[in-house]
Amino acid sequence: MIPLKDDSPSELKPFVTISLIVGCVIVFLWQRSLDAASSRQAVDALGAIPAVLLTEARLPRDLQWLPRFAAPLTSMFLHGGWMHLLGNMLFLWIYGDNVEDAMGHWRFLGFYLLCGIAAVFAQALSDPHSPYPIIGASGAISGVLGAYLLLFPRARVLTLVLLPFFFTTLRMPAVLLLLLWFAVQLVSDLSGHGAGVAFRAHIGGFLTGMLLVYAFKRRPLHAL
16 A cells, blocks of 8 residues: 555645655665766665664774764765655645644754654664674654554545556545554564564654654644
């Protein structure tokens, strides 16, 4: 199921959501401009490596581009491929504008970054000695989904449903769609399917978003 559009109106122009999307796209295009070796170095230098964050392990000096605790922030703008990027940006575009509208621009930016940082550590703590970089905006966007679930439970989302030899679109309640998404993350993590996907970052980001949403919400919302 692929979300296409929600029916929640926004009053504010989503400057932060748009800027985050543009930033991720620019960084990804920069990644694509590098040769294979340089691209791997960029991911190692700017991705969040659990062993570097949580143990005494350190990157080689030539890859220490930034202080190591900056990595959870920089890792949010890196992506592993076109599908990784496009999927994340689609979700951010659909759900981010409404959450930004509810929080205001700067609160939303702080919320997004905090959810992303929490997501990185949720994944890193599950395997603190891992040498593999965590990259992608998925954790931060998962926080946006958690906030959307609580702020707009009555919203409906136009969703593309893909089945073998058949597809259709349905208007699904946001609460059902997002809880189903969260259930898929839990089942995938517990089953060990999807090697290389940071499901615990998704879970951690989503729960962080639900916990923080009311601290960042700036005003009462119109009833939907």
